[in-house]
Amino acid sequence: MTYLIQGDRGDWEVVIGLEIHGQVVSKAKLFSGAATAFGADPNCQVSLVDAAMPGMLPVINEHCVEQAVRTGLGLKAEINLFSVFERKNYFYADLPQGYQISQYQHPIVGEGTVVLDMPDGSTREIGIERLHMEQDAGKSLHDQDPRRSFIDLNRTGVCLMEIVTKPDIRSPEEAGLFLRKLRSIMRYLGTCDGNMEEGSMRCDINVSVRSVGETELRTRAEVKNLNSVRFVMQAIEYEASRQVEAHDAGEEVVQETRLFDSARGTTRPMRAKEFAHDYRYFPDPDLLPLQLDQAFVDRIKAALPELPDDKKARFIREFGLSPYDAGVLVASRRVAEYFEAVAEGRDPKTAANWVITNLFGALNAKGLDISESPVSAAALGKLIDLIGKGTLSGRMAKEVFDAMLESGQDPEAIVAERGLEQISDSGAIEGIVDGLIADNPTQVEQYRAGNQKVIGWFVGQIMKATQGKANPQMVNKLLREKLGE
Amino acid sequence: MAALTDLTLAEAAAGLAAGDFTSIELTDASLAAMEAGRALNAFITETPELARARAAESDARRGRGETRGPLDGVPVAIKDLFCTEGVLTTAGSHILDGFTPTYESTVSQNLRNAGAVMIGKTNLDEFAMGSSNATSYYGPVINPWRADDGKDRVPGGSSGGSASSVAARICFGATGTDTGGSIRQPGSFCGIVGMKPTYGRCSRWGIVAFASSLDQAGPMTRTVRDAALMLQGMAGHDPKDSTSTPVDLPDFAAALTGDIRGMKIGIPKEYRLDGMPEEIEALWRQGVEWLEAAGAETREVSLPHTKYALPTYYIIAPAEASSNLARYDGVRYGLRVPGDSLDEMYENTRGAGFGAEVRRRVLIGTYVLSAGYYDAYYIKAQRVRSLIARDFDRAFEEVDALLTPTAPSAAFALGEKMDDPIAMYLNDVFTVPSSLAGLPAISVPAGLSREGLPLGLQIITPAFDEERVFRVGEVLETASSFDTRLRGA
Amino acid sequence: MALDSNTVKKIAFLARIKVPDSDLGGLANELNNIIGWVEQLGEVNTEGVEPMTSVAEMSLYKRADEVTDGAYPERVLANAPEPEKGFYTVPKVVE
Structure with a gap:
């Protein structure tokens, strides 16, 4: 399981810490009343505060504070009742104030933990160092004009949470699992949609390597602004082997910021700046320290949803699901809710089987999210009921399910429309069986002479006569009774 | 009858209420005085059309029997640090060239809502950094008071244009802002009342920021009563400013009872500086006598860290300013000087746009916040501030x-x-400590120097006790019977 | 400690203010004087004293999460030196 890189003189392990920027789900920005929605026309979601007009002042959005606390609680972290917004000063085209309001010495959330479910069924704990709130910057467009960059401030001032892990991660795979788990937790909480393609979650990685057995950390490199889990894993792999090669060759690994080239899967140093940054952090005098009372935190805690780890344990305990199935079902809150709605009053294992095997298979093939599923949980539940009642055979149920996927109709409607109801009326089947026996003495003889296989021929004939609607168990039972006479 | 411009704000309000004259008449008198006083260079922008329109609205309101209180129809001037909708706002700096806000600062909006008539935007030290009004990109302001030697005097700063225009009777009151003394020191230099309220009393929203933890707007008028009336129209909690304090606004003018019997007045011994001019000491002693004669008890008190206030201020204010002024970068408004790269454009714009004093303070502020010095300077200063x-x-x-x-x-x-920054900074030695503590204070004209120039005395009280500031201030005003008429005028 | 011309140059770049080389020496002297003067704070015993964060003794006002502002690009761009197609513009940034 351990991820090791073979060097010239022995094995190396990789030490990884992540910094994740997650966009907080809120209607308005952290310090202004402008909207946060994605994809508006340039500078149409910009207030005078966001544009840093002279004399404009920040006023904090309470919901953003709640979201940060909620996320902290979801990470089983310490909530700091006293935190301070500071200014991080630097000049950049997409930073109108000339500083970013962030938290530095006193973040709102302290140390916490995320549990990873490893593929072999074991778990790994990854420490969270801190979580703090800060403003997002605007966007620069470089391809609109040969000599100028264009600046859109729509994102300026949107609330971000920066989550920093301890250097506890030891492989690209763990980094991937961590990001998926963190995203799952934040989605459960409704604090960040985790959509890396739209940039609402971005990741910086800090990577160093050391010989197996070493306890000190070696110099690390930072790779900034990775926008997919796959890129994070690729960048770690590349960095780890690059650094091992460098150490083996006796070259120095320098502490630096690197950029990931997604086309090549490699990293390269950022263009060296003339002078190093000096952010000159100091408490923002336009804001007071953020002081929360315990009751505020307790209210948020009391209203927290059940999180994936607890839900998984409950699915195993109450529903008797395997850890693997439970893990699959809790990965997304919507899936878990869907599953629970299907399982309500039904056999949970049958429900899990339908959701995981049939529904996920179909949604994956169509590239749909659970929220876009044409089959509602209630409809899938009814389908399972129809099987239970004997109205549908397993095979017919699959046919109905396919029709539900296409049309979004209720299973009962499809059954009625297509006349798919299984014939479980023993009288009707008996009549057909009797007729077959009477008309086919040769086959009857063969059976009675000991050729059991011929029963399949009889079943086929009955299904043909009923367009497959005869209840197969009943057909089998009647045939054996009658032929055995 | 005396000229309309000779009236106090309270008298003008009474005359308007009594129908003795209209706001248009009052405003025209002010506009004429503004024109006649152009040599003072007190205004960066004159807004006569706007003023007449607002005066006409006020008269129409009054005609309908509606009135918005004592400021309704009264001409005032606004320091050019307050953003005013549709009216050029410069902060006295080249870097805000052509900047016309699409919004109105809360304080100037409050005054508009109270019916006050803005006649123009007053000159100031660039970004309010200065004690003489000599750092303005729009040139120095002249103090309307004449000394015996006939040489032009500075009006003080940074609210020099406001002080000069009130002293010259161009308007009935003007807004100022005070970071380390920028209302009170020019008030003292120009023989008028300058009042800095408690930090948090007036909203900072829409005021070009200098040092956010210190900046506070306040009134500049010819009498204490006028200051009380004007502050009433400026102040109030503003949810757009996180440092605006949500407390009720008392009736400031009602506090002017003239009764300070039994009140205990402290005389801070550390304010007795080595080498302080005897005339200042004498005036201060005189002030003690006046207050005692009015029934107050005076006693010496100690403010042991007084001597460290100026150095503390000259770390904190530049540090905040260096960050507050980062937004003037040539991208969204104001001056832009081209450059081949983004950094060059920034450097060219800010190199050309900031004057020497602003540049000095931004560099000091950048330095004291930079890596390795932050604890030694900035954190140390904030501890001393405590x-x-x-x-x-x-x-x-x-x-x-x-x-x-x-x-x-x-x-x-x-x-x-001008060539000795520290000597200039010492002007604020008596005003900076109360600014650092966020306390309300007033400068009341109390006497004349040997050269015949005004001198002020200052009253400081605990936070949000502006009523006491005004009450004691008015007692001083009455006792001194200072004549605000310019000598020779 | 003394600020030399080189330090002033670095600070000026941090503050993005172009200072002509000919001004650096004089400016270094001025800044040195001021820094030397403020260093008298070293005399003050501040052991155990908390740095002041704000003179306003109150809790931070928090607004509700409602969209109440923005949606006025014309006001945002009204004073821009070189707006283009609804954007602010700057000299091309090479990343």
């Missing part, structure tokens, strides 16, 4: 108010102290 505030807290356990001089000298000649 001690300075604690000094006041302890003094106010013993006394109700403090009496001090406002400034260590009368107005100096134009061009003096």
